Amino acid sequence: MISNSMTLSILNFSYLAFGCLSLAMFSHFRGAFKRSPNQTQSRVLYWSGWIILAASYYAGVVYQGFAYGSILFTGLLSLAGLLVILTLSYRAHHLPHFMTGSGVLGTLLQIFA
DSSP states (O other): OHHHHHHHHHHHHHHHHHHHHHTTSSHOOOHHHSSOOOHHHHHHHHHHHHHHHHHHHHHHHHHHHHHHHHHHHHHHHHHHHHHHHHHHHHHHGGGHHHHHHHHHHHHHHHHHH
């Protein structure tokens, strides 16, 4: 049985991953930091987003099994995507702060789960 802290941890890491993937794009990075990213920053954000996304999927599969872990991951991915879209739409300059908090909270929940 998956715990609520594990579910929230996967949600936080999915939010962090989508935040990294969105900041890898020119317009979202510019909206958050008021400058454009260089090529290295864009690539690091892109690949770190995919790695974090894969790690959160792995965590769901390990703790819930392949079938239910995939379903759980898909649902949490949808919610995390919606939260990143809302953050970028209304408070883009706060996205890096929310990503930092999400990473810290997700790590703490993962440790104490």
